[in-house]
Amino acid sequence: FGGGFAQAPLCTAPNGDFVSEVVEFNTDSIAIKTWFYRFDQQGDTLFRKLHLQGSNSDTLFLGGYQAVPTSDSGFAICGSYYEPGMQDAVATLLKTNELGDTLWFRQYPSSGVAYGIDENFDNGFLLTGRKSGQTWNGLFLIRTDSLGQELWRRWYGGYLDASQQVHLASDGNIVTWANHRTVWAPDAFDTVACRLTKWNQQGTVIDQGEYRMPYRPFTSDFEELPDGSWITMGKWGEMYRFNKFSASLDTVWTRTYWFFGGFHNLFDVEPTSDGGFIATGEAKQTGANNDPIPGLQTVTVLKLDSMGCLVPGCHTVGVQEIVLGLEDALRLWPNPASDHVNVQVSLPSGFEVHGDLVLEVQDALGREVLRSPLPGSGGGGPSPFSFQLSALPSGLYHLHLLDDTRVLTGTKLVKE
CATH class of the missing domain: 2.60.40.1930 (Macroglobulin (MG2) domain)
Structure with a gap:
């Protein structure tokens, strides 16, 4: 189904159904549409509804990046919109009821792309993303009211090739997970840190935790655990990277995994009932390092225990190689x-x-x-x-x- 640009963000409805915002791209007319799809628990399509359509045939971008269920049994979808004549792309927020009917649609000027969304305690929304071309303090955190009207905006971080995410924490504060330039140095990957930042509801930074790596550290998903600690996920170079932070945002442990010698991405991580984690992503064999099938792109699922170990006990001191698979x-x-x-x-x-x-x-x-x-x-x-x-x-x-x-x-x- 679907096709074209952007992602097809997926979330779970209260009854276990699945909801996605799917982009349809027609290469003949250069027309872009987005559709609300609802699937049953077996993945069969229940229905779809047209959500958005480019205002002219030259629309260059229209799509969603994350969908979340809301407290009124509806859904909220963040994304981006751009067409010729606009100075820059704008972040978007679309609110639906449980049947996928559009309740309202908001655009946020001078923003860019909204990658992450969460519902706030007051039924408003928290958005985070990036502004194209702005690599120093180029990431934004926007708080809205329940109708999507912007209440305040804060700029932070700054590195383009990453997926910024945001959560309402159990203590009522706001937490973002994103890349951050430690000094201004264009294209210097060793100046980029992956940073967990806690903000209060007024948009003031109250705590931070981070890790730094020597080459291309990028962020993806993160989740809060029952004790207030955090599991974060991303990649370092071409390796999967997991970090656990305490409730006070101190590093507890770090785990790194890789398959073949190629290109890797992780997109989603969820805590599991046994105290561990399950993560999904992709591994692509580029042909480097004697990859067995160059060009093969493989969906990857990782099941880790509570210490982030694929092989239980990996957190203990030792120097032996651990075989994967x-x-x-x-x-x-x-x-x-x-x-x-x-x-x-x-x-x-x-x-x-x-x-x-x-x-x-x-x-x-x-x-x-x-x-x-x-x-x-x-x-x-x-x-x-x-x-x-x-x-x-x-x-x-x-x-x-x-x-x-x-x-x-x-x-x-x-x-x-």
Whole structure:
């Protein structure tokens, strides 16, 4: 469905349906339209309604970047609009009822593009985005009333290739996640920091936290956790980057992941019921670093635990390489376990093991408490087999599968 420019922002309705603002672009007439789509939980289209249409056939841009459900069961969609004759693009905000009927549409002069939106405590809205060509203090935070009328605007940050986001925090303040130039230096990537900023409802900065990396750090999504801390997401160079900040915006941990040697983006992260996170994005093989299929663009889903680990226990001190992609190679049951646990190892056909396979158990502090080679010649079988835990006290552990040089995979283990 759809096609053309911009994104097709997606959000969930209260009943579990999905809502999206889809751009339709006609290459023959250069005409742009946006449609409100509502899908059921299986992804089938329930209906669509025309929302916006360019005022002439030369409209160059019209689209949405984020959609959110609102407290009145409707939806709000932020985006951008530009056509010939305008001095610059303007950020937009469109409000609908639950059936997708347009209630009102606002444009904000001298703005550019609104990438992030959240509903405020007073049923107004918070918008953040960027003004094209303004790389120093080029990002904006706009607060509106419940009808989308601008109450105030603040300029901050400043770097173009990023997706700014905003949330109403549980303490009633406003938090933005965006890139920020630390000094004025055009095209100097090492002057860019990824910054979490807390504002009060009057638009005054009251706290900040950030991380800096030596090359091209960009921001994408972030979410508040139940204890008031924050999980942030973006990329550094061509790598996925996750940071956890405390409620006082101090860095708690940082995790970096990458696949192949190509181009990577993460677009959305959500907390999960087990205390961890799930993130979605893309990985594109550019042909560099011996990518197996140059040009292949792959949707990526990452499931991380509460410490941001793909392999449980990655946060403990160690120098071994961690192999990615073997999360399904280790299975154990029952879990929780008592005096023993059944372990099954199923490495992919043709996978090269460096030496013997070993099972290592670490406690919650990362201390090795048990180590055993896998039964069988060369440490490769038989599987499944029974692994004895009787010497361990009750508690939470991490079970890792190792060879002589690497951590191949791992999982959590609870001893009753």
